[in-house]
Amino acid sequence: xxxxxxxxxxxxxxxxxxxxxxxxxxNSQMHNKSSLFAKITLKPGRKxxxxxxxxxxxxxxxxxxxxxxxxxxxxxDVKAGDIIFTDNGxxxxxxxxxxxxxxxxxxxxxx
Amino acid sequence: xxxxxxxxxxxxxxxxxxxxxxxxxxNSQMHNKSSLFAKITLKPGRKxxxxxxxxxxxxxxxxxxxxxxxxxxxxxDVKAGDIIFTDNGxxxxxxxxxxxxxxxxxxxxxx
Numbered sequence: 001x002x003x004x005x006x007x008x009x010x011x012x013x014x015x016x017x018x019x020x021x022x023x024x025x026x027n028s029q030m031h032n033k034s035s036l037f038a039k040i041t042l043k044p045g046r047k048x049x050x051x052x053x054x055x056x057x058x059x060x061x062x063x064x065x066x067x068x069x070x071x072x073x074x075x076x077d078v079k080a081g082d083i084i085f086t087d088n089g090x091x092x093x094x095x096x097x098x099x100x101x102x103x104x105x106x107x108x109x110x111x
Numbered sequence: 112x113x114x115x116x117x118x119x120x121x122x123x124x125x126x127x128x129x130x131x132x133x134x135x136x137x138n139s140q141m142h143n144k145s146s147l148f149a150k151i152t153l154k155p156g157r158k159x160x161x162x163x164x165x166x167x168x169x170x171x172x173x174x175x176x177x178x179x180x181x182x183x184x185x186x187x188d189v190k191a192g193d194i195i196f197t198d199n200g201x202x203x204x205x206x207x208x209x210x211x212x213x214x215x216x217x218x219x220x221x222x
Binding site for chain 1: 112113114115116119135136140141142144145148150168170172174180182187189190191192193194195196197198216218220222
């Protein structure tokens with residue numbers, strides 16, 4: 001099955017997380033192995049809130065832009081091609097510290 | 112955990128699949144829920160061989176380039192942002208029909 005980018009469901013987000021969330025595949029299509037598989041954009045200066053994963057793990061793949069991640073309490077810069085892996089019991093947030101939109105793929109796998 | 116792109120394991124591939132396979136996360140890091148999580152590049156004119164998935168499903172996310180997919184017998188063009196989902200029992204191949212490298216993320220989920 002092909003899903004063209006223009007046919008995907010896009011959620012416009014406002015506030016701290018200003019940007020978009022594009023669902024790449026529904027959880028049911030992923031045989032309920034995941035609870036999120038999405039492309040997320042964040043406007044410059046915006047961020048995902050710091051939160052802890054319990055009962056799952058999350059992967060971010062940076063597609064484009066420049067971000068700072070809070071990786072379980074440790075701050076690091078990330079760019080296109082980098083992976084952020086937040087395992088069960090760990091926490092993270094991601095902030096767009098560049099001048100352009102930050103785009104990343106987010107996948108939450110249930111454990 | 113952050114994994115910088117320059118620290119990832121890159122396999123150079125030759126022949127029909129000429130390009131690279133960069134492992135994004137090892138299967139053990141993915142709690143063995145996946146059997147592949149990689150960024151794959153294909154040189155112009157190169158392709159992944161047509162193959163059937165049994166006992167798992169595979170997602171391709173096109174990062175950049177222009178490709179033709181054989182989606183279970185049906186030929187379709189795909190570009191950046193598109194998803195190809197090959198479910199258990201289905202088959203696919205992907206050919207770079209553009210002038211630049213094709214880059215995509217591949218994820219195989221075990222069922």
